[in-house]
Amino acid sequence: MYAQLVDTGVKRVKTLNEMSPEERHFQEKIDADIKIEAKNWMPEAYRRTLIRQMSQHAHSEIVGMLPEKNWLTRAPNLKRKLQLLAKIQDEAGHGLYLYSAMETLGANRDEELEKLHSGEVKYSSIFNYPSRSWADMGTIGWLVDGAAIVNQVVLQRTSYGPYSRAMIRICKEESFHQRQGYQILLEMMRNGTDEQKAMVQDSINRFWWPALMMFGPHDTDSPNSAQSMQWKVKRMSNDDLRQRFIDQTIPQLELLGCTVPDPDLKWNEARGHYDFGAIDWSEFYSVLKGNGPCNKDRLKTRRNAYENGAWVREAAKAYADKQKQAAA
Amino acid sequence: MTTQHALTEYLLRLGDSDIILAQRLCEWIGNAPALEEEMALGNVALDLIGQARSWLEYAAELQGEGRSADDLSFGRNEREYRNLLITEQANGNYADTLARQYLFDAWHYYLLQALCDSKDARIAAIAAKALKEVTYHLRRSSAWVKRLGDGTDESHQKMQQAIDDIWTYSGEMLLADDIDNLLFEAGIAPDSAAIKAQWQAHVSATLEEARLDCPPMDSYMQQGGKQGLHTEQLGFLLAEMQFLPRAYPDAVW
Ligand SMILES: [Fe+2]
Ligand SMILES: [Fe+2]
Ligand SMILES: [Fe+2]
Numbered sequence A: 001m002y003a004q005l006v007d008t009g010v011k012r013v014k015t016l017n018e019m020s021p022e023e024r025h026f027q028e029k030i031d032a033d034i035k036i037e038a039k040n041w042m043p044e045a046y047r048r049t050l051i052r053q054m055s056q057h058a059h060s061e062i063v064g065m066l067p068e069k070n071w072l073t074r075a076p077n078l079k080r081k082l083q084l085l086a087k088i089q090d091e092a093g094h095g096l097y098l099y100s101a102m103e104t105l106g107a108n109r110d111e112e113l114e115k116l117h118s119g120e121v122k123y124s125s126i127f128n129y130p131s132r133s134w135a136d137m138g139t140i141g142w143l144v145d146g147a148a149i150v151n152q153v154v155l156q157r158t159s160y161g162p163y164s165r166a167m168i169r170i171c172k173e174e175s176f177h178q179r180q181g182y183q184i185l186l187e188m189m190r191n192g193t194d195e196q197k198a199m200v201q202d203s204i205n206r207f208w209w210p211a212l213m214m215f216g217p218h219d220t221d222s223p224n225s226a227q228s229m230q231w232k233v234k235r236m237s238n239d240d241l242r243q244r245f246i247d248q249t250i251p252q253l254e255l256l257g258c259t260v261p262d263p264d265l266k267w268n269e270a271r272g273h274y275d276f277g278a279i280d281w282s283e284f285y286s287v288l289k290g291n292g293p294c295n296k297d298r299l300k301t302r303r304n305a306y307e308n309g310a311w312v313r314e315a316a317k318a319y320a321d322k323q324k325q326a327a328a
Numbered sequence B: 001m002t003t004q005h006a007l008t009e010y011l012l013r014l015g016d017s018d019i020i021l022a023q024r025l026c027e028w029i030g031n032a033p034a035l036e037e038e039m040a041l042g043n044v045a046l047d048l049i050g051q052a053r054s055w056l057e058y059a060a061e062l063q064g065e066g067r068s069a070d071d072l073s074f075g076r077n078e079r080e081y082r083n084l085l086i087t088e089q090a091n092g093n094y095a096d097t098l099a100r101q102y103l104f105d106a107w108h109y110y111l112l113q114a115l116c117d118s119k120d121a122r123i124a125a126i127a128a129k130a131l132k133e134v135t136y137h138l139r140r141s142s143a144w145v146k147r148l149g150d151g152t153d154e155s156h157q158k159m160q161q162a163i164d165d166i167w168t169y170s171g172e173m174l175l176a177d178d179i180d181n182l183l184f185e186a187g188i189a190p191d192s193a194a195i196k197a198q199w200q201a202h203v204s205a206t207l208e209e210a211r212l213d214c215p216p217m218d219s220y221m222q223q224g225g226k227q228g229l230h231t232e233q234l235g236f237l238l239a240e241m242q243f244l245p246r247a248y249p250d251a252v253w
Helices: A021-031 A044-063 A065-072 A078-103 A109-118 A135-155 A161-191 A194-213 A225-230 A238-256 A281-291 A295-308 A310-327 B003-028 B035-063 B069-075 B094-115 B121-149 B153-169 B178-185 B192-209 B233-241 B243-247
Strands: A266-268 A273-275
Touching: A044 A065, A044 A078, A044 A109, A044 A161, A044 A225, A044 A295, A065 A078, A065 A135, A065 A295, A078 A109, A078 A135, A078 A161, A078 B003, A078 B035, A078 B069, A109 A295, A135 A161, A135 A194, A135 A238, A161 A194, A161 A238, A194 A238, A194 A281, A238 A273, A281 A295, A295 A310, A310 B121, A310 B153, B003 B035, B003 B069, B003 B094, B003 B178, B003 B233, B035 B069, B035 B121, B069 B243, B094 B121, B094 B153, B094 B192, B121 B153, B121 B192, B233 B243
Parallel strands: none
Antiparallel strands: A266 A273
């Protein structure tokens, strides 16, 4: 989701019998729900998978600031401006905690940023869609942060201690974002003009399918899921998470008085879940490949910010070094 | 001019300067040199928007026309805005942004400190709350002036240029006009000369520590913002900021 398609580098999941004593001890801890900490022994592939997953997750928080920034300077009143700015700032904070958690595994923020800028490490596909109207500030909070929460609530129980603790902290703020986003839409639907109501519906139409794609491909098309599940780096399958998200979102949608662009969506009494139509995975893979409406702009913005800021970071370091020398 | 009218104008100057500077800071979001700076810029902007809201709510009440802080922020034209010219200047590079911020913060800090003793209890209360926030703003921006002034050759050169470029907009806040004088007489606003002396002492000490040359204090200073005569930059800033309420006048957000 925030980390879609994380490669574990493992072809086949080992059984306990096939493991070395170290690996077995490690797996037994995981099976007993004992958290792995930075100083503990861990298989190299576990370490690399986690770095990849946290790095993707952190990049998503940072790139995710951009579609919201697009309306920050045009927020319609002071209250909404304060809320949106505070939310964007929370996302920057999430990026920071995640980079720090990732650095406990020996990775480095600057190196991971280089990988983002070169396109080697991805961020969530959802942020390659443009924010076209103010209603998108509501929809993004409600659906995008909402989808993130469904995933991240489960990740609070992930096996790596620093990641799990970062998730616990982040989840509290994400639920706040989701409620705030929903309030934006509710206000427009309840008290707004017809034009505003149409703006909300249009926004939901555009974000619905991309939000469902945030959970990643079907389980049958997720070659790395089995290993990630055994390591408890992932705790629920993509399809289960997606179903959970739909089930909790549709009643909220009805309360808004809006619809989603899926004629096949309906409650299935026997399953106790909503049925829904087929997702267009060709769009997902195309966006992942770089063909989303905003891929190029998002990366360019991030790269420019980093490059234009290099002299500032160098100056701060040079100054700190001088101060240290003077103190010595 | 009645005291009430002067007071309303004075509050607009305070609130408008805060909201315009905050709007400029918001433009940095997503483009700052580091994640830590995204957060710091966001913090300062949040504080300033909050302060603007307090000043403008008070101004709107004194006007007594049933307007809100939002109406004042999003419904007035360039000519009706009373912000200091320094606050509307474009962001430029990070040194330009920090030079603008530092010179403003140093004034803002001493002003708020003095306003805590205002005879107008509401002003004193708003100032006391804002002073806590602005104490941090000033600490941060002075630290950055020193870091960039005394960092690398490149940052030194950029910081010096930034101070030199913004300097002509730094005098307006220190110069009293009829409104400032009337409110000083009434014990509502402080003596501008005292604020000016404190500002000059802070600025010359900080620039010296940053190994930067302080431009002459008696340089020619641009004025007009407090009377609603702005640089060409403000119209574009307002066009962007006010877009939604102006495009959808009957909407509720
Ligand atoms: Fe987040
Ligand atoms: Fe998020
Ligand atoms: Fe969020």
